Amino acid sequence: MSPILIQALQFLLSLSLLIVLHEMGHFIPAKAFKTRVEKFYLFFDVKFSLFKKKIGETVYGIGWLPLGGYVKIAGMIDESMDTEQMSAPPKPWEFRSKPAWQRLIIMLGGVTVNFLIALIIYIFASYYYGDSDISTDSIKDGYWVTNPVFTDLGVQTGDKLVAIDGQRYENYSDLRRNLITAEQFTIERDGQPMQIDLPEDFLGKLSTGEDVSFFELRIPFMVGMVPDSSHNKAAGLEKGDLFKRIDTQQVRYFDQVPPVLEGYSGQTVEAVVLRDGNEVSLPLKVNEEGKLGILPGGTYKQFEEMGYFSIQQKKYGFWESFAVGGQKFVNQISGYWLQLKKIFTPSTGAYKGVGGFKAIFDIFPDTWSWQAFWGITAFLSIMLAVLNLLPIPALDGGHVMFLLYEMISGRKPSDRFMEYAQMVGFFLLLALILFANGNDIYKAIFN
Structure with missing residues (x-):
């Protein structure tokens, strides 16, 4: 299907x-x-x-x-x-x-x-499902930030998002959800906290920009698939290969790869990948756009096993689930009211992000998941x-x-x-x- x-x-x-x-x-x-x-x-x-x-x-x-x-x-x-x-x-x-x-x-x-x-x-x-989320305390090297809305405020990849409106959050999903209606947030860079005030039209800028990313998780570059049309189809890459080095530069995170490849546009570069516990060296072609023509892969579970972050699994008893579910219900209502308030305040520009049936359609995943x-x-x-x-x-x-x-x-x-x-x-x-x-x-x- x-x-x-x-x-x-x-x-x-x-x-x-x-x-x-x-x-x-x-x-x-x-x-x-x-x-x-x-x-x-x-x-x-x-x-x-x-x-x-x-x-x-x-x-x-x-x-x-x-x-x-x-x-x-x-x-x-x-x-x-x-x-x-x-x-x-x-x-x-x-x-x-x-x-x-x-x-x-x-x-x-x-x-x-x-x-x-x-x-x-x-x-x-x-x-029935319990909760599964990534612990914010387990994210050691900050987040991947590319959205101009954030970079124009001085935020950089590697910054840790430690608080929103003065409140700390244990879970990554709570952090992202509350960022939408925030007035300010606190980041930590090189051990030093920095408070950033968000402009009034923050939501307007966020909803009209081409980049819709927030503070994304920093994950490794694992090979998911090499398409038949890729210029590296015959390079010897296999699904699950983990990039460790490009030329002489170590690459622990996926976000470190694009800036390295830009320096080798139109050239062939030696890359070292980890395969079944062994390092394998491969010559890879970089096209004029600084791309390898590889689709990344991997799951959060695999990345957790590699030590990139920790996934917390929580199960609740029948009666306990009433309190947990009730709190989620209250949080969603209060969060949606705050968004609605900003939408009806023209100066925030949040109305630009209002979507119709296409926006609702897009939030459903393209694989069937009852959860x-x-x-x-x-x-x-x-x-x-x-x-x-x-x-x-x-x-x-x-x-x-x-x-x-x-x-x-x-x-x-x-x-x-x-x-x-x-x-x-x-x-x-x-x-x-x-x-x-x-x-x-x-x-x-x-x-």
Whole structure:
């Protein structure tokens, strides 16, 4: 199966699962309060449906436009803009006839389910898979840094990232995740700490640059494959060969190789590789671009065995996983809120990094991994819940905003006002979708 197909299947499965469960969150309390649900759809059925079947009073179906899903609740002003139904006298089974507190529960049902999905995934993933991460204390020779966003701030390869906003992190993944919303970080060079303040438009620069790397792990140069098209195909290299020296220069890390090769562009150079514990000397051709034409390989497990860093494996008991999973859930929500805050602050430039369906598609791996799938699905579930809480009339948060106004003031907004608000919200939401997916297209063309 092709890598792109594997990504596509994970993408569709994850989104379909989240959409159906989100809409189920509206459907169940609506039925519990004896409110009629006319439609329950995965994807949008503009003009026609791929599948539909009426069971009882509800039509269940699958639309052809994979931009979300919906439940059509009788007597509710939603994206269907069914003004004819709203002009008739209210019926007992309609949404508008129910008490405000019941309508509030119905509207909050979707995001509640999404938050619960994420929490449950984090808990059971912690129990079933445990945690595997690289200890930051085991990284002795700093990180590999090439991104101009960091090098322009004075960061160099070999610098140790020791703290972010004054806080130290035990795990490499936590370090990278918290760097996205940082205000400052501390590096250590030659034993001396240096504090670096990040510019306000840090995220904007990071998201628009061609180099998307952060503080990458320094790993050795191990041969993964020599393509048939390589100018070193017949040089005698084998998979698993570990580069130790190029000419007279020792190369412990992969990042040391490119600058060495630049000095031998268009020449043949002697390289020493380690193979089965023995050193093997090979003459290798360097092309005009300073490349060997070799694809690197190796796994983190192999690099750990060589002493480059230490991988920590943690297993949790059933009850212990509730606390661990709950903490992951809280951390993801708080982290996403911080990112959202920066996105809606124009001066940060973070809005330039907003992505659409292509960006979501790209975060799925091109090999099937249930552990990765559930981790991404949990994050997307939080993202879907948080975005739906935004006070935009076309979203759940907009309906909640008007319901809270009604409950506090005792006055219900008129149907005409709600129709106009829904139209404004719909066009605003459409603009956000176009902007996010436009960013994807721009990056695909110009980056």
